[in-house]
Amino acid sequence: MRIASDLHPYQQRAIEYVLxxxxxxxxxxxxxxxxxxxxxxxxxxxxxxxxxxxxxxPLNVAKNVWHNELLEWEHTKHLTYSIICGxxxxxxxxxxxxxxxxxxxxxxxxxxxxxxxxxxxxxxVDESSGFKHFKAKRFIALCKFTSKYMVLLSGTPAPxxxxxxxxxxxxxxxxxxxxxxxxxxxxxFFEYIERKHRYVCKYPKLIATKLAENWLSMSAADYLxxxxxxxxxxxxxxxxxxIYKEFxxxxxxxxxxxxxxxxxxxxxxxxxxxxxxxxxxxxxxxxVEIHSNKLDMMEELVNGHEGESILVAFKFKSDEDRIKKxxxxxxxxxxxxxxxxxxxxxxxxxxxxxxxxxxxxGLNLQKGGRIIIWFGLDxxxxxxxxxxxxxxxxxxxxxxxxxxxxxxxxxDEHLMKALNQKIVTQDNLFKMMRYKCKNx
Numbered sequence: 288m289r290i291a292s293d294l295h296p297y298q299q300r301a302i303e304y305v306l307x308x309x310x311x312x313x314x315x316x317x318x319x320x321x322x323x324x325x326x327x328x329x330x331x332x333x334x335x336x337x338x339x340x341x342x343x344x345p346l347n348v349a350k351n352v353w354h355n356e357l358l359e360w361e362h363t364k365h366l367t368y369s370i371i372c373g374x375x376x377x378x379x380x381x382x383x384x385x386x387x388x389x390x391x392x393x394x395x396x397x398x399x400x401x402x403x404x405x406x407x408x409x410x411x412v413d414e415s416s417g418f419k420h421f422k423a424k425r426f427i428a429l430c431k432f433t434s435k436y437m438v439l440l441s442g443t444p445a446p447x448x449x450x451x452x453x454x455x456x457x458x459x460x461x462x463x464x465x466x467x468x469x470x471x472x473x474x475x476f477f478e479y480i481e482r483k484h485r486y487v488c489k490y491p492k493l494i495a496t497k498l499a500e501n502w503l504s505m506s507a508a509d510y511l512x513x514x515x516x517x518x519x520x521x522x523x524x525x526x527x528x529x530i531y532k533e534f535x536x537x538x539x540x541x542x543x544x545x546x547x548x549x550x551x552x553x554x555x556x557x558x559x560x561x562x563x564x565x566x567x568x569x570x571x572x573x574x575v576e577i578h579s580n581k582l583d584m585m586e587e588l589v590n591g592h593e594g595e596s597i598l599v600a601f602k603f604k605s606d607e608d609r610i611k612k613x614x615x616x617x618x619x620x621x622x623x624x625x626x627x628x629x630x631x632x633x634x635x636x637x638x639x640x641x642x643x644x645x646x647x648x649g650l651n652l653q654k655g656g657r658i659i660i661w662f663g664l665d666x667x668x669x670x671x672x673x674x675x676x677x678x679x680x681x682x683x684x685x686x687x688x689x690x691x692x693x694x695x696x697x698x699d700e701h702l703m704k705a706l707n708q709k710i711v712t713q714d715n716l717f718k719m720m721r722y723k724c725k726n727x
Contacts, residue, residue: 291362294327295320297510302328304503305438310459312415312439312498314717316507317673318681321440322356325411326363328438329388333366337408337435339387344413346372346392347622348649353390353413371395371404393417393425400428409436414648416444416669418458419451421469426454430461442676446668448712449488450477452498464497495719504720507681514657515686516679520703521588522695526578531562531697542567545575556698563694564663566605574605581662581692582613588660588690589614589639596637596656600644600674602663607641610662614639620650632656647674653683661691664702668709 294302301313301324315321329340342353350372357363369384371391378395382404389407391399393414399405410432412418418426437459445451453465453472465472473479476494477486488494507513525531534540538549547567549555561567565581566574589597599617601607611617617639620628631637632655642650644665657678665671679687693699 288364289360291327291360294323295510297505298324298327301503301505302331305436306331308501309435310437310501312441312444312455312459312502314441314444314502314504314720316505316509316511317442317676317679318507318511318513319505321413321442322353323360323363325438325440326353326357326360326366326388329409329411330362330366332409332436333387339389339407340409340411340436341407341432341434342388342390342411342413343393343396343429344390345417345648346394347625347646348413349390349392350622351625352649353388357388371399396425396432397428400431405432407432407434409438410434411438411440412458413440415439415441415455415458416446416451419444419447419454421454421457426458429458443669443672443713445713445716446672446709448709449491449494449716450486452494456498459501464500491716492719495716498716499720502720504717506717511681513679513681514683516675517686517688519688519690521584521690521692523580523584523692525563525565525580525694525697528696530577531559534562535559535698542575542577545569547575559698560663560702561603561605563697563699564603564606566603566609568603568605574603574608576609579609579613581694582609584692585610585660585662586613592658595658596632596635597639597658597660598652598656598678599639599641600647600659600661600663600665601641602644602665606663607643610641617641620646622646625650642674642677644674645670647677650677651680651682652677653680657683657685657687659687659689661689664691664693664699664706666702666706668706668713671706672710 298320305311305328313321344353350370354368357366357368366387368388368390369381369386371378371381371389418429420426439455439458444455453469456464473486476488476490478489480487530540538555540547547569549558558567562577565578566576568574607619618628618637619641629650632640632652659675659678675689693703
């Protein structure tokens with residue numbers, strides 16, 4: 288069992304930051320210990336300033352990560368906890384249970400407010416970008432919770448750029464920094480580009496300077512000796528590319544006896560990504576297989592890494608089904624089997640592990656392998672970065688290779704470019720913030 292003296296200096300810095308600021312954000316890179324830093328800060332004020340803490344996290348993390356971290360440390364194992372998940376009867380029982388630490392998933396916040404479970408001495412929001420949408424019911428509900436301490440945790444709080452920070456900063460200061468309404472933030476710091484249908488930040492350095500007042504930003508690369516991360520783009524030429532172009536132009540194609548139609552541009556975009564992967568869903572919810580080019584290329588990669596365990600990111604259920612038909616030993620990790628599968632993977636018992644690209648948060652897979660294959664890309668930069676960090680994190684001892692199967696001259700290429708632009712924007716913002724933090 289680990290003891291408080293095992294905490295690293297950068298974790299001690301995060302703890303002191305929370306205690307001094309009380310309402311703040313910790314933008315800490317993967318592996319820097321956001322969880323134990325927050326819990327240790329709570330132990331310092333428990334039964335002195337506050338009596339209980341509410342931890343809000345993604346479902347898998349809420350159910351499997353926080354309470355296990357409590358039990359791994361000598362100075363936190365005495366804290367009692369209650370996990371507010373499950374059906375309504377289970378949630379009510381857990382919320383009414385006497386405990387020091389209450390843990391719930393992000394989707395429960397509206398329900399908790401409605402049922403008057405909204406007053407805590409300290410609130411910790413894990414993966415705070417889950418509250419970046421200012422119109423979301425969960426964000427509106429959380430704004431009405433009361434607490435002396437409010438700590439936001441994230442390694443990727445701005446996956447879409449600076450615009451994502453307004454709502455998260457609002458949870459900290461109720462609009463004191465960037466205004467009571469997002470329109471104030473937009474008018475002061477952004478310009479709307481009509482042809483791109485999006486806001487472009489005019490003053491990123493100024494935003495970074497302001498955020499550094501109550502956000503501590505630390506990068507894993509600054510504190511951890513991580514192995515290399517090798518990015519590999521694998522171009523895949525898809526069969527009958529002219530049919531793809533026809534679909535892109537006409538919103539309609541016919542494959543044998545199946546008619547595939549997109550009702551609007553958003554639906555078309557999704558269906559074109561499905562087409563890149565090899566199967567498109569019809570209006571009945573069934574999918575039509577079109578080509579096997581990505582599967583063929585994936586088989587080459589798997590054979591090229593013979594003897595190694597490989598983690599595969601998929602986007603659509605059709606991808607998962609088709610991969611499992613081709614690779615009989617493939618296993619999917621889900622919220623229901625996460626503990627067993629995670630252990631089996633890390634013990635070398637699984638050679639091909641599939642995971643939905645949006646469901647990887649909280650997984651510790653670095654001991655089981657070093658190879659990732661992106662079968663289907665994800666436009667969500669947070670999902671992308673979080674997924675890659677399942678292997679490229681503290682405890683990994685080998686260079687991590689990340690293969691991206693990208694359909695040539697298709698939406699895949701556009702998506703990859705847009706994804707990289709989002710990552711660069713977020714990285715630049717937090718590089719500036721780290722500079723301000725180091726020099727303040």
